[in-house]
Amino acid sequence: MISKERFIELVFKMSEVEERPHFEIPSYTINKKIFVTLNYKEHRACVKLNEMDQDAFCAYRKDVMYPVPNKWGKHGWTNINLLNIPEEMLEDALKTAYETVKLGKKKKRSE
Numbered sequence: 001m002i003s004k005e006r007f008i009e010l011v012f013k014m015s016e017v018e019e020r021p022h023f024e025i026p027s028y029t030i031n032k033k034i035f036v037t038l039n040y041k042e043h044r045a046c047v048k049l050n051e052m053d054q055d056a057f058c059a060y061r062k063d064v065m066y067p068v069p070n071k072w073g074k075h076g077w078t079n080i081n082l083l084n085i086p087e088e089m090l091e092d093a094l095k096t097a098y099e100t101v102k103l104g105k106k107k108k109r110s111e
Contacts, residue, residue: 002082002090004040010091011036014098035101036094045080045090047097054078057093065093076100 011017011028018029027037037046046068049057054076057065064084067073080093 001043002085002087004038006087007038007040007045007082007090010087010094013091014095017098030098030102033101035097040082043082045082047078047080047093048101049076049078049093049097050100051076053096053100057089057096060089064089 014030016030018032020027020029020034022034022037025037025039027034029035035048039045054067057078058067061084063081065078065080068077068079078093080090082090085093
């Protein structure tokens with residue numbers, strides 16, 4: 001399991017990240033836009049990915065990364081199970097979400 005401290009350390013490896021409240025959980029932003037939220041009580045993070053990256057990450061194992069089960073999931077929001085994800089995969093997902101939001105990447109499955 002990824003500890004809360006390690007998760008936050010990985011998030012802040014990227015430049016210009018700010019922590020902001022998002023309802024009752026912390027979110028992490030770049031240019032005032034959320035790229036990841038952390039719900040540590042439920043051992044879950046949620047990242048913003050483009051559709052192609054979401055498909056690629058979710059293909060690994062459905063108990064590790066999976067689309068948010070509503071319209072948010074169709075917009076790239078993807079849950080991460082912090083109990084099961086390998087640290088290297090988490091770090092890659094965080095970097096991908098950061099770049100997606102920072103650069104406004106919107107690659108769709110049909111591209």
